[in-house]
Amino acid sequence: MTDVIVVGAGPTGLLLAGDLAEAGVAVTILERRDGTISNLSRAFGVHARTLEQLDARGLADRLVSTGATLGEVRLFDRVTVDLGRLPSRFPYLLITPQYNVENLLLERALAAGAEIVHAAEVVDVRQDETEVTVTTTAKTYRAAYVVGADGFRSAVRRAVGQPFPGRSVLKSIMLADVKVAERPAEMLTVNGVGDAFAFLAPFGDGYYRVFAWDRRRAVPDDEPLTLDEVREVTRRALGTDFGMHDPRWLSRFHSDERQVPDYRVGRVFLAGDAAHAHSPAGGQGMNTGLQDAANLSWKLAAVLRGAPDRLLDTYQTERHPVGRSVLRSSGAIIRAAMLRSPVARAIRGFALRRALSVPRIRTRATGQISGVGYTYPAPHGAHPLVGTRAPDVALADGGRLYEALRGGHFVLVGDADIPGWHDRVRVAAPLATGGPSLLVRPDGYVGWAGTDTGELDRILTELAGRDTRRPR
Template structure:
């Protein structure tokens, strides 16, 4: 029996598996595919908050050279969203294919000792008070906990009998990889004109990934897609087909907006597309899933070390509202792009530009799009910082906070003596003294803060488990 079984070896499952294994948790990763990393993935953008999470694992710097940074997003031809003012080390959207992210996460998971079982298609999940049994085509596996990161058709979710309410937003979206004779003026080309929508992003190897949609031709997903049809729709949406040629892949899919009502059922959890799916507008799909994994991994590790089981309930409390918010924001973008009339399109541009001219609204929009603006609920009476994203502050000795998080421990910014928690908490002095004590969770959010150490032992016991030895006095300043 292993500690945790993860079903699905995409980016979400790989990040979760690597996190757990790095903290000493025994992890088995089940994958129905044969082990090859596909270049047909849909995700093409890594937002600021995901880059921060990758930075906290030492993976952001290796990823950056694989893509191109986009500091401004142009929507509906006349609207620009400026990401350059984001309060982050990564004030941009990194355009890089999903498989580059997957490759780095796979290398990390293997190096941490994750056992990966391929050709293991799940056909049943049974749980009892002591654990969970996962039945696959290659045999059965048992663990204390199971996480389904197996996509929108999640076998784990279906085995739990959980509904996946929602609806299809766009049917018959065209998906293709093509070469172009003329490169778009902007790295990321995207526009909607009511009856047509198109998105273009460079693969980095001479090909461009194309998403396109035609309101007037809603054909079944399994109907073959021809290059001429794609050219016509892209020209309507973007004003040019940029001389598309030599397609290496043409297909169709439909875009849904759905969310599972529960991300936890007993000892089984859902993350990523298994828990929520939405339109590709805004490029938030993979990014939201990576945040799910970062939130859940440290909580599973803590409970396996003795933290109270109630900690696992906070995964639902913190991540379900974020998933719902992403459904709304991505849905709003795609519905705006589908406005048909010229008057409606003009009003759309005016309204969005007006909203972006208000600093608080602009910060909220870019914060949600990039992921850095989300906060988690705090208990009454807790410090105002609790639940907020921790900024990548400088620490004494020249280190950054997100570098200090790379060993997957909590980081206490300040001066404290924490006997019994040394294996789970690193104490780091800030570069500038005078602020409050701040306990940063392994996922880069504030778990506790205070002017002195009052309440810190109780918070640590709740978040990390009891100290491994009797706490013979606690001092903090």
């Protein structure tokens, strides 16, 4: 028996498993694939909040070196979202294929001691009050907790009886990896003209990934796709096909908007695409899953060390509203891009440019797309900072807050004495003084704030547990 089984070795599952292993939790990853990380993944954008989470794990700078950065994102027409003003060390969108993210997270998880079992297809999940039993086609496993991070067709979700309500938004989206004769002027090239939509992004190895959609032709996902069809739709949407040639991959898929009602079912949790599916607009799918994992991992580790079980309920109360918000924002973008009438499209562009010129609206829009603007609900009577994202403040020792978070620690930004907690709470003096002391959770959100540290011991008992088990 192990502590936690993570089903799925995509980005969400790998980040979660790496966090748990670093915390000294025995974790096994069950992956139905054979161990090859595919270069045909759909995700290409890594947003600022995700990069902050990776920074707290010592991975962000390595990942940034694999791609290119965009300080602004053009949605359609001349509507752009300026990311350069984000209050983050990463005021941009990183363009890098998903397999680069997976490679880094896999390396970290294995180095921390996570076990991964390939060709392990889950066929059943059963639980009682003390454990969960996971049956694969080859073997049965037992664990205290199970996390289903096994994607849109999640076997874990089906096994625990969670519905996946929602609907298909776009059918027969075309995907192609192609070379181009004419290099696009922009890193991301995207536009929708009513009957057609197209998106181009560099794959990083001389190929470009193309997403294209044709309102006039909705066919099943298994309908054969030709390069001529991709070219024709791209020309309608973008005015040119950039001389596409030498496709190495052509496929179709459909985009759904769905979300499970409950991210927790007893001892089983759902994360990433197993819990929510979004339209590709805004590039938030992989990012939302990684932030699910960052939220859940430290809570599982804390409960296994003695924190109250109710801490795990906050995964639902904190992450379900974020998933719902991403569904709404990405859905609004794709629906705006798909407007058919030229008059409606002209009004769309004018209205959005005017809206984004208002500082409050611009800040909210960039905060949602980048992830840095999300906050979590705080207990009644808590300090206003509780539940907010902690900024990466400079520390008196010359370091930064997100460096101090590495290793899955809580960080107390202040100078309070916390006897009995130094094995899992780092005390760091801020370079700038005068504000309240902050207890920053391992996921970079404020868990407590104030000047009277008398209640800090109680808060830590709720968030971190009080038994004798210690991280490795």
